[in-house]
Amino acid sequence: xxxxxxxxxxxxxxxxxxxxxxxxxxxxxxxxxxxxxxxxxxxxxxxxxxxxxxxxxxxxxxxxxxxxxxxxxxxxxxxxxxxxxxxxxxxxxxxxxxxxxxxxxxxxxxxxxxxxxxxxxxxxxxxxxxxxxxxxxxxxxxxxxxxxxxxxxxxxxxxxxxxxxxxxxxxxxxxxxxxxxxxxxxxxxxxxxxxxxxxxxxxxxxxxxxxxxxxxxxxxxxxxxxxxxxxxxxxxxxxxxxxxxxxxxxxxxxxxxxxxxxxxxxxxxxxxxxxxxxxxxxxxxxxxxxxxxxxxxxxxxxxxxxxxxxxxxxxxxxxxxxxxxxxxxxxxxxxxx
Numbered sequence: 001x002x003x004x005x006x007x008x009x010x011x012x013x014x015x016x017x018x019x020x021x022x023x024x025x026x027x028x029x030x031x032x033x034x035x036x037x038x039x040x041x042x043x044x045x046x047x048x049x050x051x052x053x054x055x056x057x058x059x060x061x062x063x064x065x066x067x068x069x070x071x072x073x074x075x076x077x078x079x080x081x082x083x084x085x086x087x088x089x090x091x092x093x094x095x096x097x098x099x100x101x102x103x104x105x106x107x108x109x110x111x112x113x114x115x116x117x118x119x120x121x122x123x124x125x126x127x128x129x130x131x132x133x134x135x136x137x138x139x140x141x142x143x144x145x146x147x148x149x150x151x152x153x154x155x156x157x158x159x160x161x162x163x164x165x166x167x168x169x170x171x172x173x174x175x176x177x178x179x180x181x182x183x184x185x186x187x188x189x190x191x192x193x194x195x196x197x198x199x200x201x202x203x204x205x206x207x208x209x210x211x212x213x214x215x216x217x218x219x220x221x222x223x224x225x226x227x228x229x230x231x232x233x234x235x236x237x238x239x240x241x242x243x244x245x246x247x248x249x250x251x252x253x254x255x256x257x258x259x260x261x262x263x264x265x266x267x268x269x270x271x272x273x274x275x276x277x278x279x280x281x282x283x284x285x286x287x288x289x290x291x292x293x294x295x296x297x298x299x300x301x302x303x304x305x306x307x308x309x310x311x312x313x314x315x316x317x318x319x320x321x322x323x324x325x326x327x328x329x330x331x332x333x334x335x336x337x
Contacts (some may be wrong), residue, residue: 013104015055068103076117077263080121090127097114146169177245197257199293201251201253202244202303206314227272306324309322
């Protein structure tokens with residue numbers, strides 16, 4: 001629960017609005033009914049129940065985009081209705097709505113919702129005691145909306161930058177292990193749901209420690225960036241490359257069969273033989289462990305099979321491509337011998 005609140009900003013705003021509605025509106029609804037103002041009580045109760053239902057829906061489905069938009073509309077429409085029914089005291093309900101709308105939905109929608117709410121109150125006019133008060137309130141509402149827009153925009157921009165830093169390897173510019181775990185999980189789920197084939201390639205630069213020791217870490221970094229550039233130039237846009245750690249990388253490919261996969265891997269190894277060298281002029285090679293996703297296989301098991309194939313490639317002399325299915329096929333023969 002707390003993890004979702006920490007990682008999903010919009011869900012946290014929806015939850016905050018839902019709790020605020022329950023704690024803040026409920027006493028007013030009770031007070032309206034006690035005072036005999038049934039219409040205002042029904043309006044307050046309807047707003048509270050609608051916002052609470054939206055919060056529950058967001059938690060169950062994870063659909064915070066549509067829920068946020070709906071809650072922004074409900075909250076603003078409810079504030080306008082309260083202002084129209086109660087009069088001047090009801091105007092104060094609009095201000096928190098003007099701010100939260102920019103965090104509940106996209107800015108373009110929030111601007112429209114806020115303007116519509118202010119215009120609706122101005123057209124109705126009953127909530128204002130004078131024209132001066134009406135225009136003063138409208139000007140204040142516009143200023144609040146502008147400030148909320150600037151703050152929400154900067155917050156979104158900062159959040160995107162933090163997400164980028166959290167998911168991208170700073171040296172090579174490819175996605176890191178955290179992103180890889182998420183993508184493998186989605187690939188496994190997609191394969192189970194649609195039957196699309198997925199291939200996982202685990203590759204490790206051979207003798208990378210020797211390159212660092214003999215030529216320095218700057219040269220080693222140069223080799224890593226050259227490797228990434230070379231791979232990205234020779235894979236499809238739909239394929240994804242991740243830095244697994246150190247000199248290890250993971251390549252995730254979709255829609256490939258065994259025959260096509262072997263051709264791709266042969267071509268990739270051939271290109272590396274031709275073009276991948278360290279600044280000293282020496283040849284740089286890599287070992288590959290390859291595994292096609294099996295039906296019902298978990299991401300951890302899938303990755304473990306690719307890792308076992310990579311281990312076999314390095315143990316058998318390096319600069320090799322080993323397929324996980326070939327290892328499994330050879331085991332019975334070895335036992336018979």
